[in-house]
Amino acid sequence: MAERTPAADVLTEADAVKLRGLRRMKSVATALLVAVAVVYALATWAEHRGAGAWAGYVAAAAEAGMVGALADWFAVTALFRHPLGLPIPHTAIIPTKKDQLGQSLGDFVGENFLAESVVRDKLRSVALARRLGAWLARPENADRVTAELATAVRGGLRVLRDADVQAVLAEAITRRADTQEISPGLGRLLEKTIADDGHRRFVDLMLAQAHDWLVKHRDTVLAAVEGGAPGWTPRFVDRRVGDRVYRELLRFVSETRDAPDHPARGALDRFLADFAAKLQHDPETRARVERLKSDFLTRPEVQELIASAWASVRAMILTAAEDDRSALRLRARAAVLTLGERLSADERLRAKLDGWVADATIHVVSGYRTEITSLITDTVASWDARTTSRKIELHIGRDLQFIRLNGTIIGSLAGLAIHAITRAAGG
Template identity: 70%
Template sequence: MNSTEREQPEEPASEGGKTADGRSPAPEAGRPPLAAGPPAAGARRTGGGGGGRAPRSGLPSFAYTEADAEKQRGVRRMKTMATGLLLFVALVFALATWAKNSGAGPWAGYVAAAAEAGMVGALADWFAVTALFRHPLGLPIPHTAIIPNKKDQLGASLGTFVGENFLSEDVVRARLRALGIGRRLGMWLSEPEHADRVTAELSTALRGALTVLRDSDVQAVVGEAITRRANAVEIAPGVGKTLEKVVSDGAHHKAVDLICARAHDWLVEHADSVMDAVEGGAPGWTPRFVDRKVGERVYRELLRFITEMRDMPGHPARDAIDRFLTDFASDLQSDTETRARVERMKSDLLSRTEVQDVIASAWSSVRTMIISAAEDDRSELRLRARASLLSLGAKLATDERLQGKLDGWVEDAAVYVVTTYRGEITSLISDTVASWDAEHTSRKIEAHIGRDLQFIRINGTVVGALAGLLIYTVVHAFGG
């Protein structure tokens, strides 16, 4: 016989807050049960239906709290009342039967019939209530001790019921559509204090995320992403199109003006250096004064050329630059060799340590800037985020088309989750119930619904007595 069968269940004549063998459901020595964990090794469990198997590894059982113990005490008080009512109708039946046999009058028969039917109703309901949690009188009657024996099946049925009736697409869509999430969210966000709260929470989350991330990891990812992206895209055609547009619009003329002006100023400031460079390149057999004259002549011609380029927009050299840039832009787009050389230059540039360090250091600068902006209540980032939230809230609160779009996104997301993970959600219910200890499960359920079940016993006694009285009255009225 299993543990439940060894535990003597309550009997009508012994209900007073304890089981029939005199043991209280609550722990001994006044210590409230806190955890309904698995029984000790070697302990026997309630058999049948898988309800007595050990909790599954990794799934803790529930706690039998002090609140549950208080509810259990209320159940025992109701058991006492129901059993007291049964004893009362039994006493009335005995006295009424004695009075009837003693010739007390017709009333005694009516009272005896009512009391007898009340006893039958009380006993029947006692059996039904007791059979939910244990074997009545300790007898292994079929279809009794339902909760301990059928715990796993009940968990599986509950999971299936939830999956079919709460996690279906139609139910989820109907419920979310009735909530009007878009309109409610818009009205909530349109309040300045709510927008401030969301902005503050987003800033906190952003700071936390940036704090958790390691700079070295992010820098490596950013550097690799930029390098990979740059290597994957050929830049020569794009540069050629841009250069062609710049030349056709004449936007490069200002750059040429700047270069000419700077070149003129440099020649003026470094005349001796230019002439010394010319003299230094002259043959060794030429006289020094000749080298000096040649240097001065070259310098004057070079200065004159640069001055004319600077002051004459139509200078032939400027036209030559335009033609060169136009041809170069065309080669960048169509010439295979030119494009290949540009790609090699790009790869060489990206592979240089200095460039990689610049790319990696960019993250540190961005991170510092974002954290500083997130911490400052008056930063442009916080103010723009707040204004955007207020604008979004106002639009959501009034724009039915936008509300419908947001509601549709939420519905689609929720439907995807419940349809994709319905099995995992329902298995959570069935697996959790299966992990519970059968005895503790019965105790916890009884603690929560036991009072109502004892009212059933009381109602059964009263209804049985009234039904017996009615039947007795009808029989004597029509049968003599």
């Protein structure tokens, strides 16, 4: 059983206006009943006093008017309460049948408004894609949409915690890298680079840097050679050997740098080609690359790089979203205008979008029809019976009083017609 909402004893200003109108109409309908009752009494008295045939006609009309008025008063009153406070069966219908009425209303909405055919027909008649295209194609609307998108982006980025985003990014990148073997791809890239001679510029750069380093660090090379010499050799011999090694090394690097067809370059090409093949086909090499990849990804420096990259991207997006003349905002506006123009001109695109909207709507309606209709039934069930009856009477009670007026008038006319027919038939 749903919890009942307590009755609201204080009427709103709108309710007070409706209450005054209801009371006026009740007074009019009751006054008319009293009037026909008085007419009936006077006409009956006059008929008994021999006033003539007209008194009988008036009395019959007034009598039927009273019956009609009383019957309609009973019918109207029985909707909201027990007439005269008597517990007559099938009266006070709204208070006693409130939950059933709510259930029936929910079922009615579900069957007649949430049916798949009804929803599809309604969406088809709306022509949503065409209207959306015409709306988006207007520059002022494109500006509005772009501004709203920028506001949403700014709000979303400010709500997100950087630490959470960085953790998600780091985990996603690490997981994707762990599941994706990079060695074959690197091997194919290196193989294609060698085939296109793309590696030569890199080799030229490395040789030039090696030559410059040797020229600037002669003493370092000499010290390395002397440091590796046996302790029993004379010092001048070590120096002469070091000098010879340095000169030969410098000559080798210079010749390799300056001669594109130097044998060392050919040897390097063969080494790189062999390494590219191993990256693709040698299990041991591929395993070593994977271990190196894992070690690289887990290094704190790499994780800090990911974190700093997110901070940079976030700052860039925020700055662009706040500037209505930024490249991002201008491209977004152009995209909105383009979408509007395409929707206006491309019938196939409109049909596709309308189909997506219809399918999505049907999915939601079909999957949540019970929840939607239960919102109606549960809400009605939670209302207090007396308050519900009172609110409904305030909204429609004034119009229902016209039933009483019509019942009085129609009853009088019917009574007059029946009396006339009876007299005409010789009754």
